[in-house]
């Protein structure tokens with residue numbers, strides 16, 4: 001009696017099923033294939049040494065990547081002439097592919113979580129924009145009130161000067177001058193008073 005084989009590493013079962021599906025597509029497209037290995041010559045072995053040193057240096061400096069690891073494993077496949085060792089190296093390539101895919105899957109965030117995070121971000125940005133607009137509006141209102149207060153103070157001073165200047169005017173000038181200037185100052189103060197409600 002045979003039992004189903006269990007995969008002990010998380011993600012490897014899914015990986016195997018996807019590889020199986022891909023193999024079916026390959027068989028449908030190319031049929032059962034048989035080719036020479038084409039591996040194990042001197043330049044391929046030297047290249048494997050280069051890729052091994054490259055990968056060690058990359059991880060040694062803290063900048064290693066999955067691409068570095070897979071490139072090293074593929075180079076080791078190409079360097080191997082013995083069929084049993086070649087098979088072992090091919091399994092190592094497959095294992096690195098499974099690990100790389102598991103890493104990709106581990107950092108993939110489901111769509112509904114992404115949408116929720118984006119919606120929260122958009123709400124926060126809108127709230128911040130509204131707060132900034134309100135603060136800006138308050139600041140402008142305060143600036144306008146301060147400007148009006150300064151003008152009102154100047155108008156009061158003009159009113160006081162107008163009274164003082166009347167003392168040096170001739171009788172013939174006093175009335176028209178006083179009427180005109182006083183009327184304008186009264187108008188100015190009235191206009192300023194109208195802004196109090198703003």
Ligand SMILES: [Mg+2]
Pocket residue numbers: 072073076077089092
């Ligand atoms: Mg290897």
